Amino acid sequence: IQLTQSPSSLAASIGDRVTITCRASQTMGSALAWFQQHPGKPPKLLIYETFTLHRGVPSRFSGGGSGTEFTLTINSLQPEDFATYYCQQFDYYPPITFGPGTRVDIK
Amino acid sequence: QFHLQQSGQGLVKPSQTLSLSCAISGDSVSSDSAGWNWIRQSPSRGLEWLGRAYYRSKWYVDYADSVTGRITINPDTSKNQVSLQFNSVIPEDSALYYCARDENRVIDYWGQGTLVTVSS
Numbered sequence: 001i002q003l004t005q006s007p008s009s010l011a012a013s014i015g016d017r018v019t020i021t022c023r024a025s026q027t028m029g030s031a032l033a034w035f036q037q038h039p040g041k042p043p044k045l046l047i048y049e050t051f052t053l054h055r056g057v058p059s060r061f062s063g064g065g066s067g068t069e070f071t072l073t074i075n076s077l078q079p080e081d082f083a084t085y086y087c088q089q090f091d092y093y094p095p096i097t098f099g100p101g102t103r104v105d106i107k
Numbered sequence: 108q109f110h111l112q113q114s115g116q117g118l119v120k121p122s123q124t125l126s127l128s129c130a131i132s133g134d135s136v137s138s139d140s141a142g143w144n145w146i147r148q149s150p151s152r153g154l155e156w157l158g159r160a161y162y163r164s165k166w167y168v169d170y171a172d173s174v175t176g177r178i179t180i181n182p183d184t185s186k187n188q189v190s191l192q193f194n195s196v197i198p199e200d201s202a203l204y205y206c207a208r209d210e211n212r213v214i215d216y217w218g219q220g221t222l223v224t225v226s227s
Contacts, residue, residue, distance in 0.1 A: 008174070020116055042205055042217035054215070086154060092213045094169040095145065098154035 001026050001092040003099040005085075007100035009107040020102045022070045033092035034063055034072045037101075038083045046085075047072060061100045074104075082106050109133030111206050111218035119225050125193040128207030136189055137162045137183045142209040143189040145180060148220075149202035159209075160189055180190075196225045203223055 002025040012018050022032065030050045035043035045054045047063035050070060060075040076082055089098040115127035127145075142161040146153050158170040158180045165206060168180050179192045189206060206218040 006181075033213060035214075042207075042220055044217075045213070045215050048213040048215075088154075088214065090209070092212075094159070095211070096156040096159070096214075099157070100153050104126050 005099040009103040011105045018074045020072045024068045029091045033084045113218040127191045130188045144207045145191045147202040
C-alpha cells in the first residue's frame, strides 16, 4: 500500500487553519496515524486510529477521513507547529508505510 | 518512565556489517502487546520501515521486502533490548536509524536516532 500526501509543503501564518491530506492506494480501515517532526528530532505521535488524539497533544490537532482519504487539521496554527507532518498506516502490515511528508513553513 | 536508548556505530565501511542496539526501559521486550521496530530516514527514501520483532506466545520477526536477506532483528530478553544487524551495507544505506515501539499497532515512542554513514 502506498501513501501520498498533499500538499508536499505549505506556508501559513500564526492563527491559520491548516489541513493536510493523506491518500492511500487501497481502501483502509482505521489504522492511520499522524506524526509531527521537528528538525533533528524523532517523529512525535499526534493522532492514531484516524481520529484519536495521543495524550498530551493539544486539541487544536484533529484527524478524520475514511477509505482512501484521511486528513490532519491544525486549528489556529501556533509557532511550535511549524514542522513536517507524516501519515502512517498499520492496516496492511507488513509492511508499515509512511507518507512522504508535508512541510509547514511560516508565511 | 518509558525510554528507548540507541547505541551502535555511526560510521561503517561499504560491504561491512552495521550493528545497532536499542535498550528498553519502562517496558519488557517480551510484552505481548508491543512491537519493536527499526525505521530509517533519509532525504531520498523518507521514513522507511525496516522490520519488527514482537512476542505473542512466541517470537515473530517481519522484514521489509527491500531489505529482506540483508538485515536481522534480534530481541534479547536478558538485556531487555532489540538489535539490528545490517549486512553488506552500501552508501545508499546511509541514514538516520531509529528504533520505535508500537503498542497495539500504534507507534508511540521513538529512540533518539543514530546517524549512520556508509563510507570508506
